Amino acid sequence: MTKKKDFQNESLAExxxxxxxxxxxxxxxxxxxxxxxxxxxxxxxxxxxxxxxxDEALKLLKGNREERIQGxxxxxxxRDKRSFPLLIPxxxxxxxxxxxxxxxxxxxxxxxxxxxxxxxxxxxxDNAYVRRATAWSxxxxxxxxxxxxxxxxxILDQVVVSQDLHML
Numbered sequence: 001m002t003k004k005k006d007f008q009n010e011s012l013a014e015x016x017x018x019x020x021x022x023x024x025x026x027x028x029x030x031x032x033x034x035x036x037x038x039x040x041x042x043x044x045x046x047x048x049x050x051x052x053x054x055d056e057a058l059k060l061l062k063g064n065r066e067e068r069i070q071g072x073x074x075x076x077x078x079r080d081k082r083s084f085p086l087l088i089p090x091x092x093x094x095x096x097x098x099x100x101x102x103x104x105x106x107x108x109x110x111x112x113x114x115x116x117x118x119x120x121x122x123x124x125x126d127n128a129y130v131r132r133a134t135a136w137s138x139x140x141x142x143x144x145x146x147x148x149x150x151x152x153x154x155i156l157d158q159v160v161v162s163q164d165l166h167m168l
Contacts, residue, residue: 107137
């Protein structure tokens with residue numbers, strides 16, 4: 001007479017595993033490995049597209065005002081260290097849209113040597129939008145002293161804007 005096993009009380013150590021069944025199950029899992037389904041070329045292609053777009057933007061920054069603004073839009077979105085020497089001179093352009101875009105691009109592409117120029121722009125630019133963009137840009141730099149300057153500027157600028165509105 002054979003003894004009936006109590007499967008509910010059986011421990012894992014007592015369970016026998018058929019190696020053929022285990023190998024068959026593992027082969028199904030290996031065939032459907034989701035990591036192998038990732039297209040490696042899509043990552044390198046995306047980086048290549050960004051590099052090509054930044055290459056084009058560098059050329060645009062050397063063009064006329066409209067081309068420079070198009071180039072600035074790209075550097076407001078992407079980081080590229082090559083943009084720095086072309087961005088700094090744009091802070092002196094007479095067009096406030098161009099200055100503001102250059103400021104945002106420098107916020108996206110922080111470069112420590114730009115801080116002094118940005119602080120001067122924050123303190124002296126006659127356009128409120130440029131000053132606010134500069135405050136945002138400086139906040140992306142790792143320098144606590146600049147944060148205090150930005151805070152004081154925003155408080156002062158708010159008072160000036162309020163006074164201007166009351167005069168209307």
